[in-house]
Amino acid sequence: MKRRGVLLSAAAAGALVVGWGLMPARSRLGSAALLQGGGGVALNGWIRIEPDGSVVLAMPRSEMGQGVHTALPMLAAEELDLPLSRMRIAQAGADAIYGNVETLQASLWFHPAHEEDPDGFRRAQVKAARWVVGKIGRELGLNVTGGSSSVADAWPVVRLAAATARASLLGAASLRWKLPVEELVVADGRITHPSGRTAGFGELAQEAAATPPGEVRLKARKDWKLIGQPAPRLDLPAKVDGSAVFGLDVRLPGMKYAAVRLCPMIGGFPGAVQADRALALPGAERLVMLPAEGGSTAGFAVVGRSTWHARRAVQAVQVDWQQRPGGGLDSQAIQAALESAVRGDRGFTFHAEGDVDGAEREAARVVEAWYAAPYLAHATMEPMNCTARVAGGKVELWVPTQVPGLCRDIAARVAGVPVDDVTVHVTLLGGGFGRRLEVDYAAYAVRVAMDCGGAPVQLAFSREEDMQHDFYRPLHVARLRAAVDREGRVTSLRITSAGDDITPRWMARGVPALSAGVDTPDKTSPEGLFDQPYAFGHQRMRHVSTRSGVPVGFWRSVGHSHNAFMIEGFMDELATAVRQDPLDFRRAMLRGSPRHVAVLELAAAKAGWGTPLPAGRARGIALHESFGSVVAQVVEASLEGGRPRVHRVVCAADVGTVVNPNIVAQQMEGAVVFALGAALYGKIDIRDGQVQQANFPAYPMVRMADAPTVETWLVPSNRPPAGVGEPGVPPLAPALAQAIFQLTGKRLRSLPFNLA
Structure with a gap:
């Protein structure tokens, strides 16, 4: 009888779910x-x-x-x-x-071809899935x-x-x-x-x-x-006249300031702490121990009369840092483990079509290449900070965040108050790039404020603490293989990649009630590989999900940021293998993708593809779709002192309906500079658990004198608006790599570029 009752309950629950699914979506107009x-x-x-x-x-x-x-x-x-x-x-x-709602619907990992499926079955699956996820998103x-x-x-x-x-x-x-x-x-x-x-x-x-x-x-x-x-x-006038309020601009009556110092080893913790000398310094008031919060690392903070007083004191604390129980992490060892996982050719298959094994058996030759991308920090210009006040059973935050609701939730958990007793004021953000999708810094601020007798406290990371306690873009490797037949046609594409998944880790940190420790296939890891638009007759894309222990997070354009480099770099290798111009080869492989062809041809035309360049200069081209937008870039570059110098980037984009073309152009320009810095310099190394880069001398950015001219051309579209802030990042690195190949004959298959 008990078993039958369980079955009946399950059936009733299923009926409720079906009934809920058939109900109209909740209105978003609100009261x-x-x-x-x-x-x-x-x-x-x-x-x-x-x-x-x-x-x-x-x-x-x-x-x-x-x-x-x-x-x-x-x-x-x-x-x-x-x-x-x-x-x-x-x-x-x-x-x-x-x-x-859109960001949840975009997490679905259907292949784009499913949306254009001529028989309608897979297209209906996509539509149904978006409907269900949209309804869930409206409720959440x-x-x-x-x-x-x-x-x-x-x-x-x-x-x-x-x-x-x-x-x-x-x-x-x-x-x-x-x-x-x-x-x-x-x-x-x-x-x-x-x-x-x-x-x-x-x-x-x-x-x-x-x-x-x-x-x-x-x-x-x-x-x-x-x-x-x-x-x-x-928002421009306030930013020009200085009245704009970013997180670090918050000033409240009686405010105190806190500086953090977290364990330098990822996953480590403080042992014995001696703070007497530190707290004896002028302006230093108290030390507050910080347990690991929001997926970050344990440490402590010192509260002072000013940020300077707090930082001076926090550095004077003597502490015996302890390594994590599993031993220190090492990025080189992690990369070797990922390469081993790829060689096993296992993992979750995100897309398969045709017979890849058969195409390789019948091929005249098989082209293979390995690609790799390192850990990257967000390095926002405004380091992580949050101002918190805990008084009378209430919590109030002033915080530059991309997730105010999650900040509210973790503040309630840390302070032990109902979530309705937490108020969040969102300031302007001095850069986000995905780092401010995390809530660790808000949790630390609340923890410190609880020890300050109701006074507001502004907690801020130093640049070094910010860079060495980030949630990094994952280290990622991929092996790409393609079959070429006797007529010189590329007939198949096989990709196996490996790296840490981001979404399950982020959910566990920020939305633990929904994550429940369950890992599901994460689109953000193989995106840009499994859903590339080229018409290979036989395809198979697998990804091996790993858990390195390094905290990973969303980084501007996420998986596309490195996967575009890999697939587009390999497309250039295939064009060379079959002795075709990179533009012509892509155009031929975009059968059935007129939207992509239009963007590609616009970029090529505006850049003067095929026309002569001054001696010592070369062009490279790349195309990538991400966040619903298609972007092509042509990079014009040279070598100066043995290092790449980018002079001009022509960017063509189909972003759907354009709301404000000026903002689109600004975002493409910013994305180019952001991506160029990653291509030339960006790398986080981890040795014995410690991040080796601590500030901009070791983690350089593109300076104004080195920034290229960027032209943006938009393809008219009647589609709804798609993404703008991130799609300009992915094509830059592969386009630059191709230009460097034209100049040197050297293939660059790992980031950042090393011409030595």
Whole structure:
């Protein structure tokens, strides 16, 4: 009977799941109560009308230079027919309507070909999976700024919220004047009638809040006046005049300052600690021990009257650091282990098509190459920091974060208070690149604030602590093999890669209740390899998931950042093997991918591919799709003093509908410089558990004098907006590697480039 009861319960649970799946998705417009305040009138959870007629948009995403605090207001202003200068933003609350649904849907690892499946079966599978994950995302409300998803996620909901508010305002004017809605016109934040009657949004707000919107229609593309135009950034004036508030700019009455010192060995911990001399220094107040939090390393902090006092004292503490029980980690040994795993040719198969083994048996020759990419740090210009106050059973944070909800959760866990008693204020971010998807620094700040008697405490990492206690881009290796037949045609592609998975580790750190210690195939490891667009007749892509013990995290463009280097570098090797021009070879292999061909040809045309260059210069080309966008880059480079010098990068991109072309160009320019630094210099070495690089002298960045000219050309598109902040990173390294090959005849198969 007990067994039958279990079966019945399982069946009932299954029925509930099916029933839930068939229900309509939860609305993301939300209640107006979520945005009330400041004297304005909210019309839904996203739009509030101020008395002066300006409009406040609830802002759930963090601004870290990518322009989201301009792009999202542009969507709302378009639907409201309001000048962008009259849009304001207010930090969104913790309600589920502000969760990022797109980033969860993007985690699905279907092959792109499934979405274009002609028989419709696999396309239906993709659609169904996105529907289910979208519904889950609406329920979870996970607020994440990452995955180049902010505009894509906001595209439907912010426009709908603004259009709904517009309909209510029109309805209110219609009722007030007893005139048909069809005769009313909205322009510049006012509603007018040919009879001369007119009213601003502020005058109609109260009535609009009580007026059902009726039929809501989004503006047709042909009627857009703002979307697609190069509007000025709303955050620029404050950043120019110095009034912008980043995490380290927070100042509160009675604030104290804390400096951290964590165990220099990954996974290690402090043994005996002697702090008497340190705390006797002027301005030093107390030492607070820090257990490992949020996946980071144990250590301690010293609180002082200023950051200088705290840092001086924390360095004076005498401590006997202890190695982790498993012994010190070593990046060279980890790479050797990954290479051994790849040789085993096992792992999870993310994509398979045709008969790779048969194609290799029948081949005239097989081309094989090994590629490798090192650990990388995020090295944001603003090191990790958080200001916390714990008083009266309440916790308040001022923090530059990409995950305010997760900061709220870990603060509640550390302080032992209900999550509703935690308030998070998101400041501007001095760089994110994925590092601020972590919550370790917020947890440390709360831990210190608990020991400070209700005073606010600003905890900040030094540059050295920041770089040596990061969540690094994983070390990654791959073996690529292709069969070439007797006619010189490439017939197959086999890829086996190995490296640590990011998503399961991140979930365990930030969302432990959902991770439950379960590892599932992680798209971020093989992305860009298993889903490459080239038409190989036979394909097989496997990935071996490993757990090295090194803390790994999301790094700008994630797996694409190194996998594009590997697949595009190998494409160049194949072009050479079959004696074809790299552009012609790619174009021929993009059968059935007109979107990719259009981007590739635009980049080549604008760069003058095939035309003569000055002596000592060469070009390289690469193409990659990531985060829904297709980007091609042509790099023009030379060698100066035996080192590569990039003079010009021509970037062509199809990012779907362009909201603000200026911001797209800025992001492509920033991505090129970011990727160039990684290609030329970026590497984190670990010996005996200790990260060897501690500051920019050992982990260089591209300086202004070495930055290339970057041109950005956009392919017109009617698709919804796709990613912008990250897709400009992946093509740079392989394009540069090809240019260097043209100059030297040397193939570069590992990052960073070494011409010695």
